[in-house]
Amino acid sequence: MKCGGAGTQEVESAVTCDHATALHKTLSQKQNNSQPGSGKNTMGDLSRTPAAETLSQLGQTLQSLKTRLENLEQYSRLNSSSQTNSLKDLLQSKIDELERQVLSRVNTLEEGKGGPRNDTEERVKIETALTSLHQRISELEKGQKDNRPGDKFQLTFPLRTNYMYAKVKKSLPEMYAFTVCMWLKSSAAPGVGTPFSYAVPGQANELVLIEWGNNPMEILINDKVAKLPFVINDGKWHHICVTWTTRDGVWEAYQDGTQGGSGENLAPYHPIKPQGVLVLGQEQDTLGGGFDATQAFVGELAHFNIWDRKLTPGEVYNLATCSTKALSGNVIAWAESHIEIYGGATKWTFEACRQIN
Numbered sequence: 001m002k003c004g005g006a007g008t009q010e011v012e013s014a015v016t017c018d019h020a021t022a023l024h025k026t027l028s029q030k031q032n033n034s035q036p037g038s039g040k041n042t043m044g045d046l047s048r049t050p051a052a053e054t055l056s057q058l059g060q061t062l063q064s065l066k067t068r069l070e071n072l073e074q075y076s077r078l079n080s081s082s083q084t085n086s087l088k089d090l091l092q093s094k095i096d097e098l099e100r101q102v103l104s105r106v107n108t109l110e111e112g113k114g115g116p117r118n119d120t121e122e123r124v125k126i127e128t129a130l131t132s133l134h135q136r137i138s139e140l141e142k143g144q145k146d147n148r149p150g151d152k153f154q155l156t157f158p159l160r161t162n163y164m165y166a167k168v169k170k171s172l173p174e175m176y177a178f179t180v181c182m183w184l185k186s187s188a189a190p191g192v193g194t195p196f197s198y199a200v201p202g203q204a205n206e207l208v209l210i211e212w213g214n215n216p217m218e219i220l221i222n223d224k225v226a227k228l229p230f231v232i233n234d235g236k237w238h239h240i241c242v243t244w245t246t247r248d249g250v251w252e253a254y255q256d257g258t259q260g261g262s263g264e265n266l267a268p269y270h271p272i273k274p275q276g277v278l279v280l281g282q283e284q285d286t287l288g289g290g291f292d293a294t295q296a297f298v299g300e301l302a303h304f305n306i307w308d309r310k311l312t313p314g315e316v317y318n319l320a321t322c323s324t325k326a327l328s329g330n331v332i333a334w335a336e337s338h339i340e341i342y343g344g345a346t347k348w349t350f351e352a353c354r355q356i357n
Contacts, residue, residue: 062098064158068346069095150336151328154183154302154350157281160193162293164343168278168332172198172207172306175272175331177245179311180209181319183352186299187235190214193297194283196304200276204284207272209242212295219244219251221267228253229261237300239320239352243310246271252310257320259313278332280304281345302350305329322353 155166186192191211198207203222211217217230219242230253232238241254249268253261277288283295303319306329311319318326328334341347 060159062095064344065095067156067158068348151303151334152349152351153336153347154300155280155339155341156300156346156348157297158346159344160188160293160296160298161343162282162291162296164296164345165282165291166280166339166341166345167288168280168304169338169340170332171275171278172272172331173308174274175308176247177243177309178207178272178331179241179243179307179309179316180207180305181239181241181311181316181329182304183237183239183302183350184232184299185235185237185301186233186297188298189233192217192233192299194281194295195297195301196278196280197282197284198272198276198278199284199287200273201287203273204286204290206276208283210283210295219266221249221272222270224249224267224270226251226263226266230255237352241311241316241319243316245310254313254316254320257317259316280339300348300350303334303352304332305334306332 157164180196182195184192184195191213193212194208194210196209197205200206205220205223208220209217210220211230211233215227217228217232218225219228221244228242230238230240232240232255239254239256242251243254244251244266246267246269248264249266249270250264251262251266252259277284279288280301281297282291284290285292305319305327307327308331311327315327317323332338336347339347
């Protein structure tokens with residue numbers, strides 16, 4: 001049940017997508033109307049009145065819950081049970097009702113009705129309902145998690161915040177070469193944000209992948225920068241890899257199994273330092289923290305793997321095509337037990353090349 005996605009959709013799904021589209025359009029119009037003429041658009045964040053800001057956040061939270069419910073629906077089709085389906089239908093009806101309430105509050109704001117007290121009361125009611133929905137969906141997610149293999153999952157970061165992220169429990173060793181690969185899906189603009197960052201004591205930018213503002217995606221090693229040829233913010237799944245060796249600082253970039261760029265003199269003869277903090281979804285300004293919402297990753301991420309050597313083009317291609325010969329990272333391997341999530345980031349069942357696009 002993906003809004004705007006390809007494939008067969010049920011009537012119920014189409015109706016729900018219409019609600020979501022209407023809510024998104026109305027909130028977007030309200031945000032644009034509230035933007036001062038001289039305001040600066042930073043990473044898509046618009047200046048808004050407090051009431052419009054609250055409604056926007058509620059709308060985004062609703063969309064996040066809808067995405068989680070959509071994933072549960074996909075799972076329930078494969079593992080159907082009357083209990084799961086009836087609970088799913090109940091949650092769907094509650095989300096539809098909450099969308100109608102948010103749209104009603106937006107219309108009231110546009111008409112100039114309602115006072116601060118009414119706005120606060122309505123917000124509390126909606127937030128209470130959202131909390132209840134979150135708890136019920138989390139229960140369903142737990143049941144889903146108990147039945148999936150440890151590497152068949154993705155992380156979802158639905159909002160651009162400074163508190164939503166995932167942390168890899170394992171640190172990196174000293175490395176004189178590496179390959180980092182992952183699946184990414186995002187339609188965020190401008191800039192998808194920071195898929196991952198690795199900070200060590202004394203150097204927050206030891207190893208970072210970031211696409212910020214209107215800049216191209218970049219990789220930073222010891223604060224030195226190389227611009228990458230990736231184009232991934234089209235709302236589709238893409239497999240990306242970056243290889244690097246300390247000898248002459250030679251790097252290569254691959255998208256969907258094909259090399260798209262290369263260079264040298266990127267932090268030459270600087271080994272990647274050990275004992276740092278590896279974070280997914282945020283850029284670190286301090287060791288393990290100092291997050292900036294404008295640099296946060298918005299989208300979905302899966303199969304994040306790191307090797308302490310340069311993979312061959314054939315090995316990268318095997319990963320991008322989900323070959324049975326595909327390797328797991330010998331430094332960081334994608335496993336659910338290795339990842340801790342914070343701030344509302346979620347884990348979902350995901351099988352690369354079977355679910356993509």
